[in-house]
Amino acid sequence: MPMNIGSLPELAPAVNYASRSRAAKGTSWGPRQIPDCQWFYVVAGEATLQLGPDTYKIEPGECVFYGARSPHLLTIVRPTDYYSLHFSWQASAPEPVHPAYRIETLPAKALSLKAEQHRLDIPGHAEITIPHHFRMPGMEPLLDEIVKEYEHEHLGFSFQLRALLMELITLAVRQWTARDTAERIGKIGPALRAMRERPDRNWSVTELSGLCGYHPSYFTKLFNKEAGTNPKQFLVAERVKQAKQMLLRGESIQSISERLGYSSLHYFSSNFKKETGLTPSEFRQEPGTSSER
Known part of the structure; x- marks a missing residue:
């Protein structure tokens, strides 16, 4: 064993x-x-x-x-x-x-x-x-x-x-x-690239599966297997990842929220805190991060 x-x-x-x-x-x-x-x-x-x-x-x-x-x-x-x-x-x-x-x-x-x-x-x-x-x-x-x-x-x-x-x-x-x-990511590569390049878009499973040439139901199962999560959660994680980079560059929270396709500042902050345990403002103030001037 x-x-x-x-x-x-x-x-x-x-x-x-x-x-x-x-x-x-x-x-x-x-x-x-x-x-x-x-x-x-x-x-x-x-x-x-x-x-x-x-x-x-x-x-x-x-x-x-x-x-x-x-x-x-x-x-x-x-x-x-x-x-x-x-x-x-x-x-x-x-x-x-x-x-x-x-x-x-x-x-x-x-x-x-x-x-x-x-x-x-x-x-x-x-x-x-x-x-x-x-x-x-x-x-x-x-x-x-x-x-x-x-x-x-x-x-x-x-x-x-x-x-x-x-x-x-x-x-x-x-x-x-x-x-x-x-080898694994190659199967869903087009969908991953699309979400990384356009995180502001609310991608549907139909759109993503079409990019990879799969039926939506098969694509969903394949995505979960290869990425370890579902497309929606991957997009949320990618948005938060890019938001962190923007915060460290000193961009305004309002601007980040809009650039990443969030309908409101409150929704963005809620998603960010759920993923990181910190609000965007708290993350910016963490030791070692840049402060907005």
């Missing part, structure tokens, strides 16, 4: 071990099972991962991921320069807990067992399954920072490690979801 990690904003991860090393051809780890999770990133060379019954070839710029209860065998095919990162998705404290003494050696027959999948909730997107093999080119500088913090143990290093790991996870999530989002 897939393991649900939780929601991205609620993660409290911890780095347990981090290194950059070189390994000779024929070096292997396993068959084994680890107590936490591991990312293995190849800088140069080539390695293979046998993860349960599946095998992955790992080339420069590529990474593999697996967690606990996932029998695996990692083998170096050619002399390889790599990063190894052991971590926990959720930890009550950020201090590293070295996995070495809890790694379990397994018999070869254990590799017939399917690896555990990890799922992560992404607010505003959907639940994603963490891939076991993926490309992450250009991650070396961030991985270097993680390794340095881990090795040097400067004051507050465990908290800095948590922050760097969250940055790494976030960048990975963006990459994992980018292609999926493009």
Whole structure:
């Protein structure tokens, strides 16, 4: 059964071990099972991962991921320069807990067992399954920072490690979801563009479905599935998003209300507060925002 990690904003991860090393051809780890999770990133060379019954070839710029209860065998095919990162998705404290003494050696027959999948909730997107093999080119500088913090143990290093790991996870999530989002949004792209470009218009489902070439009832179901909300609510959210930008630029609330197609200032303020918890005036006065002159 897939393991649900939780929601991205609620993660409290911890780095347990981090290194950059070189390994000779024929070096292997396993068959084994680890107590936490591991990312293995190849800088140069080539390695293979046998993860349960599946095998992955790992080339420069590529990474593999697996967690606990996932029998695996990692083998170096050619002399390889790599990063190894052991971590926990959720930890009550950020201090590293070295996995070495809890790694379990397994018999070869254990590799017939399917690896555990990890799922992560992404607010505003959907639940994603963490891939076991993926490309992450250009991650070396961030991985270097993680390794340095881990090795040097400067004051507050465990908290800095948590922050760097969250940055790494976030960048990975963006990459994992980018292609999926493009494919999904492409189906309703014309409707999304129309509402973003003309938020002042009270778009009907018939008009929006016509832009995408679908029957209204099918379009409504598709929109809910792909955007995670209905067309009306998407338009409201888009109006509020643009209203925030206009408020920060110092435009008058009356002008914003009219530009976004609201029939009255009261209706605009009511919608804005429902979405943000603040009236337009309160939002403008929040610390860090611009004040109207």
